[in-house]
Amino acid sequence: MSDAALPRRAAGRVADETPLAKTLAIAVSLVFLGVFFLAPLVVVIAEALAKGLAGFVDAILEPDALAAIALTFTIAAIVVPLNAAFGLAAAWAIAKFDFAGKNLLTTLIDLPFSVSPVVSGLVFVLLFGAQGWFGDWLAAHHIKIVFAMPGIALATLFVTFPFVARELIPLMQSQGTAEEEAALTLGASGWKTFLTVTLPNVKWALLTGVLLCNARAMGEFGAVSVVSGHIRGVTNTIPLQVEILYNEYSIAAAFSLASLLALLALVTLGVKYAVEARAGARAG
Amino acid sequence: MSRLAVWRRPSPLPGFGLAMGVTLAYLALVVLIPLSALVIRASGLGAAKIAAIALDARVLAALRVTFGVAFAAAAIDVLFGLLIAWVLTRYRFPGRRFFDALVDLPFALPTAVAGISLATLYAPNGVFGAALARIGVRVAFTPWGILVALIFVGLPFVVRTVQPIIEELERELEEASATLGASRLQTLRRVALPQIAPALLTGMALAFARGVGEYGSVIFIAGNIAYVSEIAPLLIIVKLEEYDYDGATAIAAIMLAVSFAMLFVINATQSWSRRRLGLV
DSSP states (O other), X not given: OOTTHHHHHHTSOXXXXXXXXXXXXXXXXXXXXXXXXXXXXXXXXHHHTTTHHHHHHHHHHSHHHHHHHHHHHHHHHHHHHHHHHHHHHHHHHHHXXXXXXXXHHHHHHHHHHHSOHHHHHHHHHHHHSTTSTTHHHHHHTTOOOTTSHHHHHHHHHHHTTTHHHHHHHXXXXXXXXXXXXXXXXXXXXXXXXXXXXXXXXXXXXXXXXHHHHHHHHHHOOHHHHHHHOOOTTTTOOHHHHHHHHHHTTOHHHXXXXXXXXXXXXXXXXXXXXXXXXXHHHHHO | OHHHHHHBOXXXXXXXXXXXXXXXXXXXXXXXXXXXXXXXXXXXXXXXXXXXXXXXXXXXXXHHHXXXXXXXXXXXXXXXXXXXXXXXXXXXXXXXXXXXXXXXXXXHSOHHHHHHHHHHHHSTTSHHHHHHHHTTOOOTTSHHHHHHHHHHHHHHHHHHHHHHHHHHOOHHHHHHHHHTTOOHHHHIIXXXXXXXXXXXXXXXXXXXXXXXXXXXXXXXXXXXXXXXTOOHHHHHHHHHHTTOHHHHHHHHHHHHHHXXXXXXXXXXXXXXXXXXXXXX
């Protein structure tokens, strides 16, 4: 190694790209993100307001649109608390204890992420549809699951199943069990330990998980599309209503409804990013 | 108690039984029993019937488009995802935080919203579609449209898998490589890339698996022309609408089997690559 090489390079970092390479890499990245990510977002807002603010408000207040909004909120209100409770239970078992088969259990919890949304909907048709396993029994008892609200809730439950558990498990694993053990030693009950020690430690991750779960629950399309039956004003969620409007060439109305979900996505991402930045700052 | 200890290490914390019971019961009810309905129904059809359905020209074309385009999109996501992850982690520039947050957009934006938005952009009278039409390229209502949609949904899987690895790369190794006379490109290729490669493969597998199953963001831009731009998930819905439950079940079973097999293969390559580098 020649000694002359060192002082010449020591001006910048020894191991770094040239300024030109950096600028090029940044430019290519931003153009790519601009074309694939920013442009679709801008289009949603621009098309939603294509007929002015009044057109936007009219599209939202249209009766079928309002029914779709109400159904979407109902589904989310059923699905999110159930999956949040499950996520807490699963994270407590997996993160705080050592047992055989833990990797298998974690893989099974992630399973719905590897299944196509359409297949996720199909399995419930195979179970509860007219030709399904329980089809005859349900028909005899006049219970409607598929092409009705319960089917939509079940399919959404399946699709959003891993979100909360996934946010909680790595965090609770990294936090260990020392604080809980201290609380128990000091005489707190198991529930009190969970509520006053564990829960406050994971509240931000829980919030992120709940928001991601909620965004997916409100926005799920493929699975819900299979089990919904597409009855206007009855079994159409917001995404399904968006599809119908778009296919009818009511483009501005479709984008007006879609912009509600886009707004929800932006708020979700904003909170997620703030929570992560906060966690990063605390970790140093 | 002693039997329990065989599969669980003793712990002073309470609530294992309750938490585990809730987890297993809920997992079985919501995920495992419904999925087993598909598996049992598919095995009831038998391999010969499934093969016959899969070899039907329209089904075969749909499977080919679905897996082929998902693979191409995952490969493109690997290239740009690596670059974007590197830029977001290593460089400082105005707007970096905004673009970093933007990468997660496909995780939060409903697929139907992305679908109509991409379709509007790339339609012949759309902003990108009109510009591309002038140079004779048609994206909307062709397999290229499927590619665009799948690049969109897959990118965050690559970026978010690779980013933490880049953050933890030891700069000292790169500096050592540079002082030993390697050019920057050599250092990146022979010191940095081998450490990132396993994560890159994982990201690609995740993007691929997601792309294979994707429905909402694809169907608006794809045009859904049978034999040309019809994806397998859409064909499942077409079969269901024709009350052809067997056909729908067979296609679903094939998709499930192939994506699990792919994930398994790539997971195996990944652990092999980790062993090779002595990271385990």
